Amino acid sequence: SQQGEEDPQALSIQEGENATMNCSYKTSINNLQWYRQNSGRGLVHLILIRSNEREKHSGRLRVTLDTSKKSSSLLITASRAADTASYFCATDPNRDDKIIFGKGTRLHILP
């Protein structure tokens, strides 16, 4: 069953604007992570937020987690052309060893 679902599927914004991507999941989790994937490449870990945390920052990234709504958001502030990529949320359901990825949001930053 699909664990993580990102929303929107695709997003185009002007350089300098903020980009917000959302993720919803179904089961209880230990952690939620966000990854980035440039076209045709492997995924790169961006940030991890634990189930007992509500918000976390890393540079221009801000992640929130609402376990009551089973949702998370990733905010990229002051977007740059180099931020163009696909962004995936990933969850590790309790008692599982696997990490499940969503379908991703394709972010395109317009110059």
Added chain:
Amino acid sequence: EPEVTQTPSHQVTQMGQEVILRCVPISNHLYFYWYRQILGQKVEFLVSFYNNEISEKSEIFDDQFSVERPDGSNFTLKIRSTKLEDSAMYFCASSDSLGSKKLFFGSGTQLSVL
């Protein structure tokens, strides 16, 4: 910076043939994973491996698939008799801790089954 390496980067094979995809995880990592991604779509979990055995596997990981860690460095995925629908990008990943579960991914092997 240490990285996960995968070979080959591209593999073309005929339907019904066996393929072995190779991965060298980061040296001090203990948890190993295979994922696949079809045509830039969702990243699908195949299998996780810890302490020389499979810890989790998905429905995709049927009897045609197997994994091995034949020595201290390599981690392989074998598909015994490939099907057209096995065409995908296969990613290997490793993690140093079950607690953090931060995955480090290789660049992938693009498998094309003809």
